[in-house]
Amino acid sequence: MVPFAGYEMPVQYPLGVLNEHLHTRNKAGLFDVSHMGQAYLSGPDHETTAAALEALVPGEISKLGLGRMRYTMFLNDEGGILDDLMITRSIAAEDDGRLMLVVNAACKDADYAHMQAKLPDSVSLSPLEDRALLALQGPAAASVMAKWCPQAADMGFMTATSTQFNGNDCHVSRCGYTGEDGYEISVATDKAEQVAQTLLTHDDVEMIGLGARDSLRLEAGLCLYGHDIDETTSPVEADLVWSMSKRRREEGGFPGAERIQRELRDGPGRMRVGIKPEGKAPAREDTEIVDESGNKIGIVTSGGFGPSAEGPVAMGYVQSAYAAPGSGIGLMVRGEARPAHVVEMPIVPHRYYRKQK
């Protein structure tokens, strides 16, 4: 067990990091992510709530459909990232005007204070302190879920619904943090253990700890807040422009819009990239990245061994001249520049569910 954002969390379960990682890619892994912050943002109608949130994030919220989800980020006035989050518009028309947010555990108090300070009077924030969050991830996730929540099988990727799991009311979304198909189940704290134990009765399901969660999301090219993104990095530098719609990029109207529009126009000075070391030595966070003359050109922000990549993998920031896939770089590991190259992310391809039309 290790301390993590004020919670005691397991790095691994008895299976161990390596096998937990591979199990998730092959079958289904169950993650207890109840430490994450869940909250409702409620206003009189969707237009009002979306506009209030759009003043804080660069994502397209106003055009979000019923039961649809979006990944975005809170920005500071300099366009730096305060936190990244998931936003869901309720699927029920009678709940319209309400958005559900899921934010990082380490940032939740600051996020809530930030929103309280900025929201108009007509939109209120209510943290959901009595809700747990479980994630079921992997190619078997859909068949496992279908056993206790038949409605889940038919859900599109990045959609959410209010439903029941084995008779317990819950909020299920088809999303995740591993690059695999999967779900997140938000459920009352006093029902969470029962839901988890039920899922674990399935032969395909194993508990997965923080270690494998980290290697899975790293291979999938997904950012870990406080490491790959922070208050100094902009969404453009972090290669998260895909999360902003054309309208929002052009219109601005979010904190730090000036910097972000400038970086979109002129290109950022540095970029977050995927990195594959050529040898077998992993390059960990904070490893210096150098050019062929040994000049520092960047830094690794996440790195380790990728069990599915079958070798070391990393991500980090490099000067933009080195950001193209294939660029040769050096990684300073134990005083020696070790050859590596920039690669496309995700390093291990995503296998999100695509609904048949």
Added chain:
Amino acid sequence: MAEIKYTDDHEYLNIEGDVATVGITKHAQEQLGDVVFVELPDVGKTVAKGDEAAVVESVKAAAEVYAPVSGEVIEANGDLEGNPGLVNEDPEGGAWFMKIKIADKSELEGMMDADGYAKFVAEQG
């Protein structure tokens, strides 16, 4: 006869004559978790006691293996580079790291025997 000594850095030395076969203990590999990378010293390198002689990395972290005695590295276990997981499977057997020709046997004084090391691990919890 071989004699086995242990250090408080969780390394073992299997001593035969003036050669120590060095590796990390079963307890050390359990703490590290799945080992994914091992970097070994070059054969012929002279190490001083306490020098970083090798590196072992698991899915969780990187750890140094310190030279438990001074001397010349006369052999390195190349099997580990291709199969680092051997460190988890057979730490105190096939997964030895290096053989050091001991320069000064007095450096072995004060190291633990198997019982002493077992007690040391138990005390560390």
